[in-house]
Amino acid sequence: MNEPQKNTDREVVLQVRHLYKSFGENHVLRDFSIELFRGENLVVLGKSGSGKSVLIKCIIGLLHPEQGEIQVFQQQVIGLEKEALDRMRTRVGFLFQSNALYDSMTVRENLEFPLRRHGRDKSLSEVNDLVMEALENVGLPHTIDLMPAELSGGMRKRIALARTMILKPEIMLYDEPTTGLDPITSREINDLILKVQDIYKTSSIIISHDMGCVRYTANRVALLVEGRCFATGSYDELQIHPDPAVNGFFE
């Protein structure tokens, strides 16, 4: 596992404070607070249905929390205008749990899609170079003309990651990146997450309950229990945490 770094003097790139979000009577997030430092991989760990995905969907602006603050690069996200939200989203990448590859488009068209809006000043050859670079980074340049339906689960995940990385975001949000994949493919995805951190110097929030993924990719772990950030610390710290609600995850 990666060595945790000291939190002091480090730049906070993303900050969530006192966040509340509920669906009807189901109060998913209750006073949730968290900080993401530049260059770190922060894993948010929690039970299924505990609101982990809701958290990062609030950050990217797909869901609107009732209360609280979300700051990305010192900019308030909640209540942001459409234009400003789009600008923020070029700096924050989101990898969907279901990959969300566009079924009706080839891999190339999928990768070009984010550039439709954010890369209009780029020439055709520049776009081509970006697509090839992104595909080579995930090791799948030969799939460029295939349809998503022709790819395996692990390949789809890697293409989805390539599509997200094509805008070179500074923050990455991974929604359960290894769920539904076999252990070997999971390992490959975990390697890619570390590679992304290394090459692009991204700061990432990784939503997961796959302990293999957590141990391998996390610099720091935050535990989401009952809508709150229950505990944070390195993997090893939380493993020996006295509270059974925390160390129960690590057994």
Add this chain to the structure above:
Amino acid sequence: MKFPPATQRTLAEIGAISRFTGRFFSRVGKPRFEVQEFFRQCYMIGNRSLGLVAITGFILGLVMTIQSRPTMAQFGAEDWIPAMVGISIIREIGPVVIALICAGKIGSGIGAELGSMKVTEQIDAMEVSGTNPFKYLVVTRVWATTLMVPVLVIFADFVSLYGSYLAVNMRGVTSLALFTQQVVDSLVFSDVLPAFIKTFFFGFAIGIIGCYKGYTSDKGTEGVGLAANSAVVVSSLMVFILDLLAVQLTDLLGLT
């Protein structure tokens, strides 16, 4: 006043569709325009329905002619078959039957496509990557159906009349020129125009309801099936309601 739950659901649905339609009109005039996707949808919707619409139209003309012959013969009015069939197809049966076929083919297609995009987070992914999914997916499709359904109806009308011509010739001899002459002579402007105008509304209803059902579907894969199914049911019903309104309106305006 308290309505029974089923009525409440129906009213809520009507309200939601109306709001969705309002959202369409509030977005439709604003840039940026997804021209390429619009033409792609026109091609998909128009071209892929061509065969189905042609077969339906052909059989329609053929069958109507064969069925009306005995009655017309009783009155010694077999000469009037082309005129009668022509008027009924162009004024009423062509637009409605083809709109129903389109509701089945196009409405379900849009419902299922957008429904599956919704449940696999593809619509969210578009939103995140800076493309407005409502404009890219909904506005283009609704425009495409609004413009393509009238084209398909006109095409089907012609095929249908050709089917009728063949049926007339099964029991007698009429030249294509004479048949065409009889049909054209019997038609007046007020037969053609209201029938043509209402097809745009049929197309719009099919598009907007298909998109609404798909775009708002949930509950995973089950929701996709539900979206496709209810898109067909609601848009078919809507075709009949619009037809009723159109007939009343043309009647009021004296275009009969």
